[in-house]
Amino acid sequence: MTIAAPVDVVWAAYTAAVGTPDVAGAPDTRAAGCARCGLTTAVMSPVGQVVSRRFTGYESWTNLAGRSLCEVCVWVYRHRSLRTDAHIVTRDPVTLTPANPALLQQVFSTSVGADTAVIVPLRPGRKHLLPDARWGTVTVDDAQLSWTSADAHRLVVMRRLRAHGFSERMLGDDTPAYPVLNRVAADQWPQVFDDWNHLAPWRQAAPWFEVGLRATR
Numbered sequence: 001m002t003i004a005a006p007v008d009v010v011w012a013a014y015t016a017a018v019g020t021p022d023v024a025g026a027p028d029t030r031a032a033g034c035a036r037c038g039l040t041t042a043v044m045s046p047v048g049q050v051v052s053r054r055f056t057g058y059e060s061w062t063n064l065a066g067r068s069l070c071e072v073c074v075w076v077y078r079h080r081s082l083r084t085d086a087h088i089v090t091r092d093p094v095t096l097t098p099a100n101p102a103l104l105q106q107v108f109s110t111s112v113g114a115d116t117a118v119i120v121p122l123r124p125g126r127k128h129l130l131p132d133a134r135w136g137t138v139t140v141d142d143a144q145l146s147w148t149s150a151d152a153h154r155l156v157v158m159r160r161l162r163a164h165g166f167s168e169r170m171l172g173d174d175t176p177a178y179p180v181l182n183r184v185a186a187d188q189w190p191q192v193f194d195d196w197n198h199l200a201p202w203r204q205a206a207p208w209f210e211v212g213l214r215a216t217r
Contacts (some may be wrong), residue, residue, distance in 0.1 A: 007091070008037065009089050009117045009130065009133040009134065009135060010036075010037070010072060010073065010076050010130060010131055010133070011037070011072055012089055012090075012091050012094050012096075012117075013076070013082075013087070013089045013096040013130060014072040014075055014076070015094050016089070016094045016095050016096040017075075017096045018075065021041050021070070021071055021072050022041055022042040022043075022071070023039065023040070023041055023042075024040040024041055024042050025040065026040070027039075027040045030063055030065040030066060031065050031066060031067055032066070032067075032068075033063050033066045034063060034066055034068060034069050034070035034072075034073055035047050035061055035063050035064060035065075035066030035067065035068065035069055035073075036060070036061045036062065036063070036066075036069060036070075036073040036131060037062060037063070037070065037072070037073055038062045038063040038066070039070055039072075040070060041070040041071040041072060042071070043070075043071045044068035044069065044070055044071075045068055045069050045071075045074050046067065046068055046069075047066070047067060047068060047069055050069050050073075050074050050077050050078065051069075051077055057127060057128050057131065057132070059132065060131050060132045073131070076128070076130050076131055077128060077131070080125070081098070082119075082128070082129075082130045083121065083124070083125055083127070083128050083129065083130075084121060084124040084125045085098050085099075085121070085124070086098070086099040086100075086104060086118070086119060086120045086121065086214070087099055087118075087119045087130065088103065088107055088116065088117070088118050088119075089116070089117045089118075089119070089130075089133065090115055090116050090117075091115040091116075091135065092115045099118070099120075101214065101215055101216065101217045104118075104120070104211075104214065104215035105155065105159070105215050105216065108147060108151070108152060108155050108211075108212075108215050109152055109155070109156075110149065110152050111147055111148050111149050111151075111152060112136055112137065112138060112146075112147040113136060114135055114136040115135065115136075116135070116136065117133045117134060117135050117136070117137065117139065118137070118138040118139070118147070119133050119138075119139045120138060120139070120140050120211055120214055121140070121141065122140050122141050122207070122210050122211070122214065123141055126141060127141055127142075129141070132144070138211060140207050140210070140211060143207050145207055145208060145211065150201075151208060151212075153198070154198060154199060154201070154202055154208075154212065155212050155215060155216065157195045157198045157199055158171065158199060158202075158212045158213070158216050159216050160191075160195055161176075161192070161195050161196070161199070162216050164180060164183075164184050164192065165180045165183065166180050168213050171199065171209075171213070172203060172209070174203075175196070176192055176193070176196055
């Protein structure tokens, strides 16, 4: 199935996981529409029954006058795995796929396209990330990241360095740790130093660096 272009990531994910929602048509007033997406479904739930008083993730809500959440948005807030695990959502065809490091490596082997959304909780369970997800981006805690061909190349570089035995902590240093470097064949040292320099932009951009680490574990 293919979802029409305007549909947001949450509705696409719901369609893939549950099925096509029972849409009830345009609400009579803004207060009658879903507080997050503004749409209505046959079943609506009061906001207070779905999110707690400590909830702060209103940034992506489009209808703050709404007093209820539609069944799609209730689903996205009530499923804990959507908050703790990495997921990939596609629009053509519609899919929602839990993403282990191997799948993240595959998706990140090229730029993230306009029909794909990637959700990567860096501190699992702390925030609801799927409601904030956007097409063509990687959603992490408090940030929306682009993923370009340059990032895809840096991921290959990170995998190569990790294969040499450099730890996650070491990869954050400005120079390769000598005890590990000393175990690498001397004729590979130029490649190691070149790879190390290629990771420099990520060391100055923590979210990309952390996503790279997550995808190469």
